[in-house]
Amino acid sequence: MLIDKNLMRLVKIEDVSIETPTVKTIFFKDSLSSVSKPGQFLMVWIPRKEELPLSVMISDKKKYAAITIKKNGYGSTSLFNKDIGDRIGIRGPFGNSFSCNKALNNVIFLGGGTGLVPLVRLLYYIKGYDSKFTFIMGAKTKSEIMFTELINEWAKVKKIDLHIATEDGSLGAKGYPTDILRDFLSVHKDIDMIYTCGPELMMKKAYDLATKYSVHMEASIERYMKCGIGICSSCCINDKLVCVDGTIFNEIKIQKLTEFGVSYRNKSGILTKF
Amino acid sequence: MDYDIPINIAGLDLKNPVIVASGMLGLSQSIFNRLYKIGAGAIVSKSISLLPREGYRNPTIVSVGNMSYINAVGLANPGAESFSTEISKNNGPLLVSLVGSEKSDFSSIVKLFRDHKILGFELNLSCPHVEKMGMEIGDDLNLVYDIIQSIKKETTKPLFVKVGLGKSDIVEVANVAESAGADGITAINTLRAMKIDIETQCPVLENKIGGLSGSAIKPLGIRCVYELSKSLKIPIIGCGGIMTYSDVVEYMMAGASAIQIGSLIGLKGICSVGKIVRSLRSYLEAGNISDIREIIGIAHR
Ligand SMILES: Cc1cc2nc3c(=O)[nH]c(=O)nc-3n(C[C@H](O)[C@H](O)[C@H](O)COP(=O)(O)OP(=O)(O)OC[C@H]3O[C@@H](n4cnc5c(N)ncnc54)[C@H](O)[C@@H]3O)c2cc1C
Ligand SMILES: Cc1cc2nc3c(=O)[nH]c(=O)nc-3n(C[C@H](O)[C@H](O)[C@H](O)COP(=O)(O)O)c2cc1C
Ligand code: FES
Numbered sequence: 001m002l003i004d005k006n007l008m009r010l011v012k013i014e015d016v017s018i019e020t021p022t023v024k025t026i027f028f029k030d031s032l033s034s035v036s037k038p039g040q041f042l043m044v045w046i047p048r049k050e051e052l053p054l055s056v057m058i059s060d061k062k063k064y065a066a067i068t069i070k071k072n073g074y075g076s077t078s079l080f081n082k083d084i085g086d087r088i089g090i091r092g093p094f095g096n097s098f099s100c101n102k103a104l105n106n107v108i109f110l111g112g113g114t115g116l117v118p119l120v121r122l123l124y125y126i127k128g129y130d131s132k133f134t135f136i137m138g139a140k141t142k143s144e145i146m147f148t149e150l151i152n153e154w155a156k157v158k159k160i161d162l163h164i165a166t167e168d169g170s171l172g173a174k175g176y177p178t179d180i181l182r183d184f185l186s187v188h189k190d191i192d193m194i195y196t197c198g199p200e201l202m203m204k205k206a207y208d209l210a211t212k213y214s215v216h217m218e219a220s221i222e223r224y225m226k227c228g229i230g231i232c233s234s235c236c237i238n239d240k241l242v243c244v245d246g247t248i249f250n251e252i253k254i255q256k257l258t259e260f261g262v263s264y265r266n267k268s269g270i271l272t273k274f
Numbered sequence: 275m276d277y278d279i280p281i282n283i284a285g286l287d288l289k290n291p292v293i294v295a296s297g298m299l300g301l302s303q304s305i306f307n308r309l310y311k312i313g314a315g316a317i318v319s320k321s322i323s324l325l326p327r328e329g330y331r332n333p334t335i336v337s338v339g340n341m342s343y344i345n346a347v348g349l350a351n352p353g354a355e356s357f358s359t360e361i362s363k364n365n366g367p368l369l370v371s372l373v374g375s376e377k378s379d380f381s382s383i384v385k386l387f388r389d390h391k392i393l394g395f396e397l398n399l400s401c402p403h404v405e406k407m408g409m410e411i412g413d414d415l416n417l418v419y420d421i422i423q424s425i426k427k428e429t430t431k432p433l434f435v436k437v438g439l440g441k442s443d444i445v446e447v448a449n450v451a452e453s454a455g456a457d458g459i460t461a462i463n464t465l466r467a468m469k470i471d472i473e474t475q476c477p478v479l480e481n482k483i484g485g486l487s488g489s490a491i492k493p494l495g496i497r498c499v500y501e502l503s504k505s506l507k508i509p510i511i512g513c514g515g516i517m518t519y520s521d522v523v524e525y526m527m528a529g530a531s532a533i534q535i536g537s538l539i540g541l542k543g544i545c546s547v548g549k550i551v552r553s554l555r556s557y558l559e560a561g562n563i564s565d566i567r568e569i570i571g572i573a574h575r
Binding site for chain 1: 331536539543544
């Protein structure tokens, strides 16, 4: 029988893995999410607490799926505190996905914070392609860097160039991941795609660089979400709804989004500057 | 041209009778422009209160299957001042929905919009899940009368009054609205409803109780429009569970001069607005109906 993806499904947390002191990956069984495309997200219900939009993470087990949560405020901390055996509700997967194109020669992934979740999932899916991969990740400090073990594991089979930037210089280069991207683009003229997800101001810098060097890009944009199904308009950016028209937009679409990197809607819908 | 099914309602000329209901994509001018372009006959904004409201914590919308939802968004909106800036350059067919908790709120809000290029206003008397707003006002007939009069004092633009199924009789509330000077009635809003997750044994919506919309409420909407059109002289906009052109036709046969769609947009996406207009046009063409007014209230014969 066809499952209505909008109907909430209750799932049991089957496994948990600690990524950093404040980030956890939670595994559960759900066939709809397990076949979601890289970049799609779920609406995750933490009973009696909150519902949050979260990117789908990787699960190797058939019919299983995962989400990765960073402890932040009320909702995310409630989810972070859940453990094996606890139950959460999910609906989705929602949104479009990153394009996966075998013909790409030279691909850059640029991510920061929990923006890394959809990017590592995308890398997982396309790591078998013949393309060259460069992964640039950023964080405030060393303890917040995550998923490097995963990437290094995959790098044993296929070369993946991993670059790290921390704001305090405690690991990798001192500065922003976009500094690494800038230097990289000025040297390598054969890049054909930048996939990015993370803080919008970081993605805006990446967009400006991509435009300067005429490189294609796809960015996953985050907005405050309530319904996830395109009716409440809380997630709008210009005339697009991030939950259904996105979350992934390419450089041609971003060009028309004058609010990108400039303003977002707060919980009551007021356009607010970053 | 594809979207032309001209209709006049309460003195307003609309290019077609398909209106986007309040609460659907109702916050941003850019989205309104997109909706006009894809065929909306008119749009009702999200209900606007004097001050900004963040609404309830998520989950605010839950699907209950059978093309129906329960929502308790909690009237989240940017407030009258921000919204008046948002729509200051509007020149499309927009109705501003009003919500408030006392009489003075409404006149203050209306003052901010009366010089804007908008069609008019819709008074939300029927939101079923926010205390002291919407329904609780709709149930107090004297207050309804006073509010409508105070709005009509501030503007000459048409005022639609959206009524729902509260404690008072819907026909009685609508009659009061008409006698107070309302130019049209919108019926119906969502109905108080609830969903409990049986495994965790807890209510799903953060607010616990919300409003039911979608297919489940259509027969109630049809009945209300049918009864209302028997006793009112002012036109009626039908709303509740409209999913296809045949639902539009059913509402119009019951007596609606125009209709609003809501949940359909969540189920079938933003393009469903234009699609329903086009299929309504095909229906009229196939039946050799040259003027859609021919079918309004036909079920009363
Ligand atoms: C498409 C998408 C994918 C996401 N993927 C992940 C992920 O994989 N892992 C992860 O840890 N986080 C992810 N987030 C962010 C996550 O939804 C929450 O914003 C974050 O967990 C903070 O929640 P909180 O309850 O602690 O925030 P609060 O303390 O309540 O608020 C802090 C800030 O978080 C943001 N926020 C809170 N609720 C929402 C919401 N419903 N929609 C959007 N933003 C919100 C707002 O900017 C708010 O100002 C994603 C967001 C979106 C839109
Ligand atoms: C998410 C959501 C938000 C709504 N917000 C409002 C609102 O702010 N004001 C209002 O008058 N009606 C609001 N409504 C009610 C709709 O305008 C409409 O009356 C109702 O959904 C029935 O129509 P439908 O079955 O086509 O959805 C809302 C409905 C939904 C589903
Ligand atoms: S989250 Fe409601 S429209 Fe996107």
